[in-house]
Every structure is written in C-alpha cells, then in structure tokens.
Amino acid sequence: xxxxxxxxxxxxxxxxxxxxxxxxxxxxxxxxxxxxxxxxxxxxxxxxxxxxxxxxxxxxxxxxxxxxxxxxxxxxxxxxxxxxxxxxxxxxxxxxxxxxxxxxxxxxxxxxxxxxxxxxxxxxxxxxxxxxxxxxxxxxxxxxxxxxxxxxxxx
Amino acid sequence: xxxxxxxxxxxxxxxxxxxxxxxxxxxxxxxxxxxxxxxxxxxxxxxxxxxxxxxxxxxxxxxxxxxxxxxxxxxxxxxxxxxxxxxxxxxxxxxxxxxxxxxxxxxxxxxxxxxxxxxxxxxxxxx
Numbered sequence: 695x696x697x698x699x700x701x702x703x704x705x706x707x708x709x710x711x712x713x714x715x716x717x718x719x720x721x722x723x724x725x726x727x728x729x730x731x732x733x734x735x736x737x738x739x740x741x742x743x744x745x746x747x748x749x750x751x752x753x754x755x756x757x758x759x760x761x762x763x764x765x766x767x768x769x770x771x772x773x774x775x776x777x778x779x780x781x782x783x784x785x786x787x788x789x790x791x792x793x794x795x796x797x798x799x800x801x802x803x804x805x806x807x808x809x810x811x812x813x814x815x816x817x818x819x820x821x822x823x824x825x826x827x828x829x830x831x832x833x834x835x836x837x838x839x840x841x842x843x844x845x846x847x848x849x
Numbered sequence: 850x851x852x853x854x855x856x857x858x859x860x861x862x863x864x865x866x867x868x869x870x871x872x873x874x875x876x877x878x879x880x881x882x883x884x885x886x887x888x889x890x891x892x893x894x895x896x897x898x899x900x901x902x903x904x905x906x907x908x909x910x911x912x913x914x915x916x917x918x919x920x921x922x923x924x925x926x927x928x929x930x931x932x933x934x935x936x937x938x939x940x941x942x943x944x945x946x947x948x949x950x951x952x953x954x955x956x957x958x959x960x961x962x963x964x965x966x967x968x969x970x971x972x973x974x975x976x
Contacts, residue, residue: 714955715864767863778859785858788904789954792933801936806857806904 705828707793708839715789716762718832725829725838727753729816736780736811738787741819742795744802747844749819750791752783756811758835759783780809790839798841821845850970851876851895855886855913856902856931861954865900865931868958872965872972874898883908887916894922898970903932903943911943918947927968931956 705722712720728735734756741749754762756779763782764771784807791804810817825843829836852874854865862879869877878896880886882905890896899917903910910930917923930943930951940951950964965971 711955714957763860766860781859785860788858788933792935792954796935801938803936804904804933806906 704794704797704826704839704841705830707797708790708828708830711786711789711793712830712832715786716766716832718762718765721831723829723831723836725827726836727816727838727840728812729814732813733757734811734813735815736783736809737815737817738783738785739808739810739817740787740791741805742791742798742802743805745800746798746802747819748822748825749842749844750787750794750804751817751840751842752787752790752837753840754783754786754837755835758832758837761833761835762786776811780811784809794841818842819844850874850897851878851893852898852900853878853880853886853889853896854900855880855883855905855910856900857881857905858902861902861931865961868961869898869900871958872962872970882906883910883913883916886913890917890920890923896923896926898927898929898965898968900929900931901948903930903934903939911939911946914943914946914948927970929961929964929968931961 736754736759738752739749759779760774763774763779787807819842821844822842825841827840829838852869854862856862866877878889884907901910928948930948933954935953949968952964962971
C-alpha cells in the first residue's frame, strides 16, 4: 500500500482542506498572526515527532473561528460557544497536520491538538524556526498556517 | 442500521453523524475515545459499523480495533478507520489488526459512501 501526498505544497493543502470541510473559497494573502494586532485570535497546534520534528500551527481570527463553526454545524453565529469553536480549530489543525506530514517526507507521528485563545500572543517550539507559512483571507476574516521546525533534538 | 462513531473531536463526530443519517443509519451512538466506545459495545452488540479515529486521548484507535476484534460477538461489525494518520506502515497495522478499510481526513460524503458501499453498507446519499 502506498500513499502519495494529496497535494504538492502547503497553500494547496490548506485550500483543499477548506474546500472539503468548510466549503468557502479562500484568497491567498500576506501573513497575519496573533502578535500583530489586538483582536481576539485562536490557534490550533499539533506537534510532529519522529524523523522530522516540529509543529503545525493554525492561527485564526476569533471571528473566523466562530463563523466557520456556525457554517459547519449549520447553526446561528450566536449559538456558537467558545468550547465548540475551539474544538473546530483543533480539528482543522489536526487535519492540516495530517495532510502536511507526508509533504515533509519522513516517518513521523503527530500529537493531539492543543488550542490557545487570546490577544497579542506568540509561541513556538524549543529551537523552532518557521519552515514555511502562508496566509489566507476568508470572506472578511483571515487565518494563517505556519510549519515550525525544531532545529535540533531537545532531550 | 446502527453505527458507533468514535472521535475525540465533536466536529468530526457531527460530520460523520450527519453523513450516516443521510445514508440511512437510524441509530448513531457517539464516543469520544476508545474506553467509552468499549463501554457502548459492552452494553449492545448489534452495531453494523464503527467509524474509528486513530489519535485520541485515552484508548487510541489501534488499541480499540484490537480490543473489538478480540471479542467474537462483534465479528459482524465493520470497522472503518477515519483518520489523519497517513503513514502506510501504520495504516497497514490497523488493517492487519482488523479494520475493514481506511479513509483519510478530510473526506467527502462521496468518499465515505464509497467505502461503505465496498463494505456492503452504502446507500444513496439523501440531501
């Protein structure tokens, strides 16, 4: 059994996931992250461990997280709770990690997703550097995906 | 028909449950990890299908599949692995342990129905 990556690059992977799960068109844009402004953001993070080590980080404006959650559940925006919106971002990050992992060309495992919510924050993995990143506009909102590579083993 | 959906993500369970309703499953039980799924299966053996995620807190998908296949009262229940895990070695392990088939997330309703059809459980998708 052989699995070829479903896509060639990170932006294409994100567009495929968004089309399949959310059903809303995306426009590629510049990078915006939670540290760039004072709006509320939510981030889903999945660590990748094995031959390749690092993390996949999906940063999403809180407005977009709520809007996407409402759309995917077919409910009103007002009915979206923080818990459910965070679960949505976690699952999106999880699916992104699953699709990106084969692109990294190594045997690795990924963790359960972790979610961070707040304003003006930043985070990375120890010895981490940005390996690849891309930003998108989705209707009037935005999100970005960053692949963080851990430069060396840490204990 | 009865199905058990096992995934730690509420969104993933919602999406799978919505799909199963559209292909005629009348009774769908949800579990957020393997131990909870086993408790559901201990109380009822007449599930036609289990859709199982791989990476979950508590008991993970592979352990759950192994546990299910060690209980011969559940032999007739099909197991579809629905997961972000795409490592061919890992997926082959799951199939060897007793999963009937595998589908990678993100998956469309058509992808899922194709898998169910190959397992004898598919149906016309209803809007």
